[in-house]
Amino acid sequence: MVPRGYSSLTIFYCKSFFVDLIIWRKMRMDYKAQVTNSILSVLNGELTSADIYEKLEQPKTLAMGDLAFPAFVLAKVFHKAPNQIAADLVEKIDQASYEKVEAKGAYINFFLDKGKVASNVLTTIIEEGSTYGQNENGKGGNVPIDMSSPNIAKPISMGHLRSTVIGNSIANILRKNGYHPIKDNHLGDWGTQFGKLIVAYRKWGNEDDVKKDPINNLVKYYVKFHQEDKAHPELDDEARETFKKLEDGDKEEVELWKWFRRVSLESFNKIYDKLGVKFDTYNGEAFYNDKMDEGINILKDKGLLVESQGAQVVNLDKYDLNPALILKSDGATLYITRDIATAIYRDRTYQPAMNLYVVGSEQTYYFKQLKAVLLEMGLHSAANLHHIPFGLITVNGKKLSTRSGRIILLDEVLNDAIELAEQQIAEKNPDLENKEEVAKQVGVGAIIFGDLKNERTNNIDFVLEDQLKFEGETGPYVQYSHARAESILRKAGSLNFHTADKALDDPSAWETITALNEFPGIVESACKDFEPSEIAKYSLRLAKAFNKYYAHSKVLVKDDKLGARLGLVKAVSIVLKEALNLLGVQAPDAM
RNA sequence: GUCGCAAUAGCUCAGCUGGAUAGAGCAACGGUCUUCUAAACCGUAGGUCGAGAGUUCGAAUCUCUCUUGCGACACCA
Numbered sequence A: 001m002v003p004r005g006y007s008s009l010t011i012f013y014c015k016s017f018f019v020d021l022i023i024w025r026k027m028r029m030d031y032k033a034q035v036t037n038s039i040l041s042v043l044n045g046e047l048t049s050a051d052i053y054e055k056l057e058q059p060k061t062l063a064m065g066d067l068a069f070p071a072f073v074l075a076k077v078f079h080k081a082p083n084q085i086a087a088d089l090v091e092k093i094d095q096a097s098y099e100k101v102e103a104k105g106a107y108i109n110f111f112l113d114k115g116k117v118a119s120n121v122l123t124t125i126i127e128e129g130s131t132y133g134q135n136e137n138g139k140g141g142n143v144p145i146d147m148s149s150p151n152i153a154k155p156i157s158m159g160h161l162r163s164t165v166i167g168n169s170i171a172n173i174l175r176k177n178g179y180h181p182i183k184d185n186h187l188g189d190w191g192t193q194f195g196k197l198i199v200a201y202r203k204w205g206n207e208d209d210v211k212k213d214p215i216n217n218l219v220k221y222y223v224k225f226h227q228e229d230k231a232h233p234e235l236d237d238e239a240r241e242t243f244k245k246l247e248d249g250d251k252e253e254v255e256l257w258k259w260f261r262r263v264s265l266e267s268f269n270k271i272y273d274k275l276g277v278k279f280d281t282y283n284g285e286a287f288y289n290d291k292m293d294e295g296i297n298i299l300k301d302k303g304l305l306v307e308s309q310g311a312q313v314v315n316l317d318k319y320d321l322n323p324a325l326i327l328k329s330d331g332a333t334l335y336i337t338r339d340i341a342t343a344i345y346r347d348r349t350y351q352p353a354m355n356l357y358v359v360g361s362e363q364t365y366y367f368k369q370l371k372a373v374l375l376e377m378g379l380h381s382a383a384n385l386h387h388i389p390f391g392l393i394t395v396n397g398k399k400l401s402t403r404s405g406r407i408i409l410l411d412e413v414l415n416d417a418i419e420l421a422e423q424q425i426a427e428k429n430p431d432l433e434n435k436e437e438v439a440k441q442v443g444v445g446a447i448i449f450g451d452l453k454n455e456r457t458n459n460i461d462f463v464l465e466d467q468l469k470f471e472g473e474t475g476p477y478v479q480y481s482h483a484r485a486e487s488i489l490r491k492a493g494s495l496n497f498h499t500a501d502k503a504l505d506d507p508s509a510w511e512t513i514t515a516l517n518e519f520p521g522i523v524e525s526a527c528k529d530f531e532p533s534e535i536a537k538y539s540l541r542l543a544k545a546f547n548k549y550y551a552h553s554k555v556l557v558k559d560d561k562l563g564a565r566l567g568l569v570k571a572v573s574i575v576l577k578e579a580l581n582l583l584g585v586q587a588p589d590a591m
Numbered sequence B: 001g002u003c004g005c006a007a008u009a010g011c012u013c014a015g016c017u018g019g020a021u022a023g024a025g026c027a028a029c030g031g032u033c034u035u036c037u038a039a040a041c042c043g044u045a046g047g048u049c050g051a052g053a054g055u056u057c058g059a060a061u062c063u064c065u066c067u068u069g070c071g072a073c074a075c076c077a
Helices: A008-029 A031-040 A049-055 A072-078 A082-092 A114-131 A158-176 A194-204 A207-212 A216-233 A234-247 A253-277 A294-302 A335-350 A359-376 A380-386 A410-428 A437-453 A474-493 A507-529 A532-552 A561-582
Strands: A067-070 A096-106 A107-112 A142-147 A180-185 A304-307 A311-314 A324-327 A354-356 A385-388 A393-395
Touching: A008 A072, A008 A324, A031 A049, A031 A067, A031 A107, A031 A532, A072 A082, A082 A096, A082 A107, A082 A437, A107 A114, A114 A561, A142 A158, A142 A335, A158 A180, A158 A207, A158 A354, A158 A359, A158 A385, A158 A393, A158 A410, A158 A437, A158 A507, A158 A532, A194 A216, A194 A234, A194 A253, A194 A324, A207 A216, A207 A253, A207 A393, A216 A234, A216 A380, A234 A253, A253 A410, A294 A304, A294 A324, A294 A335, A294 A359, A304 A474, A311 A359, A324 A335, A324 A359, A324 A561, A335 A359, A359 A380, A359 A385, A359 A410, A380 A385, A437 A474, A437 A561, A474 A532, A474 A561, A507 A532, A532 A561
Parallel strands: A142 A180, A142 A354, A354 A385
Antiparallel strands: A067 A107, A096 A107, A304 A311, A311 A324
C-alpha cells in the first residue's frame, strides 16, 4: 500500500537507500568478510569466498582470537598436514589490518584491531540509540499472531503465560526486523460451555458475587455444574437448549454472555497490564462464529469435502496426514472450522507476510493438518503459516487441569514475585525512589525472563522457587547490570561520551565490545527462528561480560580513555535495555 | 500400535549449518564490600554427552537400531 502523498518513485528511492545503508553497515561491521578476503587473497582459487566465509568460526575463547579458519579443508588439495598449511598461510597473509594473525594447530586465528573495532561499534550504537540492530528485512509486512487465547470465565494460569509472553516477544522481534505484527487474542468465548455456565449461574449464582470476583465465582458455578450433572443428566439438556438460545440470539442469554465476557476480559486485562502486554485485536471464537460458511463452501466447491462415517472430512493423503474432520456427523462445526474462517479473515484483512500461531506443542499435528487444508483451499498466506509451538507446563510431571485442582494461577505467581522484589529492595536499596514501580518491573521481569530464556519447546515442570530466583542467569541479573550502567552514567554527570575517542583497546573491555557487535545478527536470527530465547541468552552474555568488566576496571577515572569507557557503558546500557524490551521486560534505571 | 519431540555435571539448562582441552547458572566449599549499588565479582570441586553401531581427517552435533520419558493419533479445544 502506497500512502497518499508519496509517489512510487519516492518509495523506490527510500528502498534503495535502505538497502545501501544495510550493505554499508554490514561492510563496516562484518569482520568475517574482512577475514574471508584476507584468506582468499593468499589462495589460488582453491576455495571460493563463500566456502571460506562459511568455514570461519568463532574460537571457544577470545584468547584464541576473534575469528578462526580451520585448515583441514585444504589438506586434501595441498596434500599437506593441516598444521603445516595453517603455518604457511599465516606467513603470506597481510597482517596490517589485524592486531595479529597466528597459526595454532590446524587453525589460523585472527585477532581484530581492538581500538578500531571498539570505535566503530560504540560510535554506531550511540548514534543509533534504541534503533541499533533494527533492520528492514520485513518490508513492513503484516504478521498476525494468534496468541494467549484464554477461555472466558476461567482463570489465566501459568499455561497461558507462555503463549502470551512468547507471542509478545516475537511481536517485538518482528517489529525490530521491519515487520508489522498484529497481536490477536483468540479468546475462547464461544461454545457449549456457555450454555452450562448460564444454567449454573441461574441456579446457584448471583450478580453481586460475580461483580465482586468474576472469574473465581464463574468458575465455581461451572465446576458445580459438572459435579451436579453426574446425578442430574437433565442439566446437560438444559445447557444444550440454553446454548441453542444463545446461538439464536435470544436477548437474555446474549446479555448474560456479553456480561460474562466483559467481566472476564476486565479481569484478564489486569493481568495483561501487569505483564505489560497489549493486544491489537480480541477476535475470539464468537467473532468467527458467523463466518464459517465461506470456508466450508470453498471446500465444497473445490470438491475437497468428502463424507466419511457420516462426517465431512478433507483427505490429506498427499501430505502424509490423517484426514481433517471439518464437520461433525450432525453438521456441527469444530475447532478447525473456526480456524479456517479465522485464516480466511486474516488473509483478506491483512494480506499477511506470515501467519503465526503461538500454541502449545501438543497441537503440532493439528496445525500441520490446518496448514494442509488451507493449502488445498489455495489460501494465499497458507504457505507462510507457522505454528510456533512451546513446551508443556506440568506440576510434578503432570499436566495442569482445573478439575483435578492442578492449577497455578498466573496472577498469584506474579504477585509472589513482586512481593519478593519488594523485600529485596527493602534489604539492598531501601532509599530507592519509586520502589513499588521497580518491584513490579523486577518481579514480573523475573517471571517473563524465566519463561523466555530457554528454548521454547522445552517442557517446564513448575516449581515456584525456581521461578522466584533473582540471582545468576535471571531477568533481574540483566536488569541489575543495566541499572549499574545507568548508575555510572549518572555519576559521570556532565562528562560526555559523545565527544570521546572510542578507540578503547583495553583487553578487559573486549569481550563486552564483541558482544555489543553481535546484537544485530542476533536480532535477525531470533526473528528467523521465532526464538526469544536467543535474545535472552544474548542479554545474559552481554550482562555477564559487562559485569566482569566493571568489577575489574574502574570507569570513572580521569585519564584520556575516560570518554571511551563512558561510551562503552552507554552502549551497554542501550543494548541491554533494548534486548530486555524485545523480551517484554522493563529495564529500570536503578534498582 | 503408529507418528512426533526429548535424554549433556547432584538440579535447571547452553552448546550455531560436524571442528581446538564439553560450558553456564543454581546447590556445595573457599575468597572479595572505608574505593562507580555484593541482585555483583573471583576461585575449588563436579561429566562413559541414555546405550550400541555407522559415516568422517574429526561426532554431544549427521544416519540407523535399541532403552526410557513426554506428547499427538477424527466427531474436545
